[in-house]
Amino acid sequence: MPSDEIIRVEHLVVAFGDFKAVNDISFGVMRGEIFGFLGANGAGKTTTIRTLCGILNATSGQVFVAGKDVAAATAVLKPYIGYMSQKFTLYPDLTVRENINFAGSLYNMSKERIAQRSQLLFDFIGMQKIPPGPVKDLSGGDKQIIALAAAILHDPELVFLDEPTAGTSPQMRQTFWRLIQRLAQRGKTVFVTTHYMDEAENCGRIALMEKGKMVALDTPASLKNSYFPKGIKELSFRQPRQQQIAAEIQRLGLGQPSAFADKLRVRVHDENAFDAFARGKNNIFSVQTVPPTLEDVFLKAVSGAGGTP
Numbered sequence: 664m665p666s667d668e669i670i671r672v673e674h675l676v677v678a679f680g681d682f683k684a685v686n687d688i689s690f691g692v693m694r695g696e697i698f699g700f701l702g703a704n705g706a707g708k709t710t711t712i713r714t715l716c717g718i719l720n721a722t723s724g725q726v727f728v729a730g731k732d733v734a735a736a737t738a739v740l741k742p743y744i745g746y747m748s749q750k751f752t753l754y755p756d757l758t759v760r761e762n763i764n765f766a767g768s769l770y771n772m773s774k775e776r777i778a779q780r781s782q783l784l785f786d787f788i789g790m791q792k793i794p795p796g797p798v799k800d801l802s803g804g805d806k807q808i809i810a811l812a813a814a815i816l817h818d819p820e821l822v823f824l825d826e827p828t829a830g831t832s833p834q835m836r837q838t839f840w841r842l843i844q845r846l847a848q849r850g851k852t853v854f855v856t857t858h859y860m861d862e863a864e865n866c867g868r869i870a871l872m873e874k875g876k877m878v879a880l881d882t883p884a885s886l887k888n889s890y891f892p893k894g895i896k897e898l899s900f901r902q903p904r905q906q907q908i909a910a911e912i913q914r915l916g917l918g919q920p921s922a923f924a925d926k927l928r929v930r931v932h933d934e935n936a937f938d939a940f941a942r943g944k945n946n947i948f949s950v951q952t953v954p955p956t957l958e959d960v961f962l963k964a965v966s967g968a969g970g971t972p
């Protein structure tokens with residue numbers, strides 16, 4: 664394990680009965696990295712995170728955090744790790760303060776330290792006045808950001824955020840990402856899952872999970888480049904023929920089309936066959952090659968169309 668690696672996973676398998684939710688994955692995460700962990704529902708993201716935190720046991724394989732075997736050193740690693748679970752974990756009937764105090768007490772933090780850290784975090788998230796009522800009365804976004812504050816109150820080196828921005832407003836998502844970037848700037852490692860591809864652009868590297876397997880791992884730019892070295896075709900039309908052409912492209916197996924405003928974006932399978940097709944259609948006004956997005960990469964990787972390049 665290189666010394667700048669904070670996580671090392673070797674051939675991890677996590678099974679529930681006969682079902683392998685995580686099926687032989689190996690990877691490393693560097694210290695100070697924002698590591699995006701993406702995949703469709705049920706791909707095995709939460710299961711992996713829970714194993715990395717020592718909440719679930721590996722069925723086989725090994726997981727190291729800061730050079731220590733997680734299964735053997737869970738207690739030692741506890742202060743080192745912060746975990747914001749996908750399921751809401753604050754106590755709904757307690758106030759924000761009570762929840763924060765409770766989170767601090769789990770890490771044996773002194774009252775002064777809790778007050779100091781929570782002030783810092785609340786200042787950063789722009790919550791000047793801490794709401795006095797029970798957490799259950801807060802908006803969805805405020806609940807999420809307070810759950811994040813509770814998870815990082817003890818100032819952990821490694822933070823797992825499992826869909827932290829699910830169901831929050833664009834404005835709140837921005838606040839979350841400013842906080843995540845600030846953590847990374849301070850040398851913390853952030854391991855984050857999201858279904859929002861625009862958020863994934865903020866990650867240093869991205870791992871793509873599909874049905875328990877890791878199908879890709881690279882920087883956003885390299886993923887786009889390796890999955891779509893020739894870009895994406897964007898078609899515009901003389902007449903509104905978008906749906907008809909999309910159906911034809913699909914039927915002929917030329918690529919995967921998706922509507923984009925009044926245009927059509929096509930993840931082309933065979934460049935020559937596609938170009939010949941497009942030339943023969945006089946209601947296609949123009950064909951442009953445009954840069955791929957992470958959404959294109961994700962759809963190609965998880966659909967199995969083309970698979971790993």
Ligand SMILES: Nc1ncnc2c1ncn2[C@@H]1O[C@H](COP(=O)(O)OP(=O)(O)OP(=O)(O)O)[C@@H](O)[C@H]1O
Nearest residue numbers: 679682684702703704705706707708709710711749
């Ligand atoms: N305790 C469990 N017992 C049995 N099966 C489980 C258990 N926990 C998870 N699974 C199954 O393992 C698979 C992976 O689940 P997991 O929660 O890790 O996926 P995920 O990638 O986090 O999905 P999502 O994006 O929906 O959160 C799913 O099929 C899920 O039903």
Ligand SMILES: [Mg+2]
Nearest residue numbers: 708709710749
């Ligand atoms: Mg999950």
